[in-house]
Amino acid sequence: MHWQAPFLVLGLALQATCMTMNRDIPSVIEARSAWTFLGCYTDNVSGRALPNGEAVPGGTNAMTNELCQSTCLADGFSIAGTEYAGECWCGNAIVNGGGPAPDGNAGCDMACKGNSAETCGGPNRLDVYQYSSGGTTGTGKRGLAYNNNNPDGNAEYANLFVGYSKITWGYDWGYPAYNLDSSFEFVPMLWGLPSGSDPSWTAAVQTPGTKNILGFNEPDLTYSGSSNILPANAAAGYVTYMEPFSGSVKIGMPNVLWNNVGSSSGGNYDSAVWTEYFLGNCTTCHFDFAAIHYYQDCNPSDGQSGAAWFQGNVTNAYNTLNLPVWITEFQCYGTDAQQIAFLQAVLPWLDSQSYVARYAYFGVFPDYLVSSDGTELSDIGVAYATT
Numbered sequence: 001m002h003w004q005a006p007f008l009v010l011g012l013a014l015q016a017t018c019m020t021m022n023r024d025i026p027s028v029i030e031a032r033s034a035w036t037f038l039g040c041y042t043d044n045v046s047g048r049a050l051p052n053g054e055a056v057p058g059g060t061n062a063m064t065n066e067l068c069q070s071t072c073l074a075d076g077f078s079i080a081g082t083e084y085a086g087e088c089w090c091g092n093a094i095v096n097g098g099g100p101a102p103d104g105n106a107g108c109d110m111a112c113k114g115n116s117a118e119t120c121g122g123p124n125r126l127d128v129y130q131y132s133s134g135g136t137t138g139t140g141k142r143g144l145a146y147n148n149n150n151p152d153g154n155a156e157y158a159n160l161f162v163g164y165s166k167i168t169w170g171y172d173w174g175y176p177a178y179n180l181d182s183s184f185e186f187v188p189m190l191w192g193l194p195s196g197s198d199p200s201w202t203a204a205v206q207t208p209g210t211k212n213i214l215g216f217n218e219p220d221l222t223y224s225g226s227s228n229i230l231p232a233n234a235a236a237g238y239v240t241y242m243e244p245f246s247g248s249v250k251i252g253m254p255n256v257l258w259n260n261v262g263s264s265s266g267g268n269y270d271s272a273v274w275t276e277y278f279l280g281n282c283t284t285c286h287f288d289f290a291a292i293h294y295y296q297d298c299n300p301s302d303g304q305s306g307a308a309w310f311q312g313n314v315t316n317a318y319n320t321l322n323l324p325v326w327i328t329e330f331q332c333y334g335t336d337a338q339q340i341a342f343l344q345a346v347l348p349w350l351d352s353q354s355y356v357a358r359y360a361y362f363g364v365f366p367d368y369l370v371s372s373d374g375t376e377l378s379d380i381g382v383a384y385a386t387t
């Protein structure tokens with residue numbers, strides 16, 4: 001079902017891996033869902049409304065709003081504006097008196113040099129877009145990875161977190177939600193590849209309130225609890241079971257163990273390579289966010305802190321995939337005190353990274369985030385709910 005501890009070897013199998021992911025596949029990695037159009041804004045050459053002019057990959061002739069947005073985001077900006085058909089401007093606020101144009105959107109009438117079907121501003125006019133990370137409801141990122149493995153067969157362990165305002169969503173590696181409290185957003189997951197048509201999955205996605213959907217669970221791994229799917233087959237599965245919902249809900253990429261080195265399904269390659277092959281086979285797919293897992297010692301043997309490892313790996317996933325990141329499972333291996341210290345270090349960091357959309361610590365089970373007898377939060381659970 002979920003990931004267990006046997007891959008503790010990860011940290012020992014370290015090697016310098018060189019990411020060769022194709023970062024320039026706009027039809028695959030699409031920023032549309034995370035960017036909102038603010039309008040056509042005035043700009044002033046003597047004092048730019050968005051002060052940072054950015055070069056985009058391919059140069060001005062390649063300019064599109066999506067390209068400008070991903071460039072701004074990668075450089076740490078949350079507002080992107082295109083102007084005069086081929087310029088890209090970035091910032092974190094509208095400055096120097098810029099604002100909505102007095103003539104509405106009429107002045108933003110120049111076709112983008114890289115795509116004549118969309119506009120890229122006009123003379124002294126910016127098409128302005130604002131980025132917001134992650135899901136569509138609430139502001140919370142912190143969630144619950146739970147299951148119904150308890151005497152009542154329901155979500156009672158997850159519901160111990162009701163009333164902690166930082167906890168806003170949950171998933172159970174599948175669907176239904178059982179009786180997950182309605183104060184949490186439930187996110188259905190298609191755990192593995194269905195063998196035929198799957199009306200129950202369609203019904204789960206179309207259940208009112210569903211805003212986001214998660215795809216295959218660890219298709220990149222081969223152990224018994226992973227879905228172990230070859231990249232080409234996983235891509236075909238996405239076309240059949242995920243892509244039809246593009247635009248109506250936000251779609252996550254497969255949940256891969258991002259820091260796995262050398263044990264992927266279909267070959268002894270890294271999970272990042274599995275992901276690259278998956279993307280190479282899924283060129284018509286739309287993804288709204290990436291989904292990764294992370295497991296490592298709280299005190300890794302190379303002397304770095306566990307928090308530094310984690311932050312480096314999450315940042316690497318974002319820099320590679322250029323999508324908002326959900327960390328759907330993560331845990332450091334160590335004593336309760338070590339795990340609490342890890343959480344106290346990484347939770348504020350996660351909350352302050354604009355590209356981290358959601359995360360869920362592993363997991364809502366007795367002796368993890370819940371006490372051994374299943375009646376209350378464990379010390380780790382309290383730290384997770386309140387830090």
Ligand SMILES: *[C@@H]1O[C@H](CO)[C@@H](O)[C@H](O)[C@H]1NC(C)=O
Nearest residue numbers: 042043044045046047096097
């Ligand atoms: C442009 O900015 C300059 C310098 O701040 C200012 O003097 C000028 O009035 C501005 N022009 C417009 C049209 O806002």
Ligand SMILES: *[C@@H]1O[C@H](CO)[C@@H](O)[C@H](O)[C@H]1NC(C)=O
Nearest residue numbers: 230231232233276277280281
């Ligand atoms: C498609 O996936 C297969 C493995 O399933 C891989 O060998 C192939 O290179 C991938 N194609 C692309 C274009 O990435």
Ligand SMILES: *[C@@H]1O[C@H](CO)[C@@H](O)[C@H](O)[C@H]1NC(C)=O
Nearest residue numbers: 014017258259309312313316
């Ligand atoms: C994860 O972090 C470790 C330690 O810094 C690093 O060696 C490894 O390459 C990272 N892996 C990824 C996929 O970012």
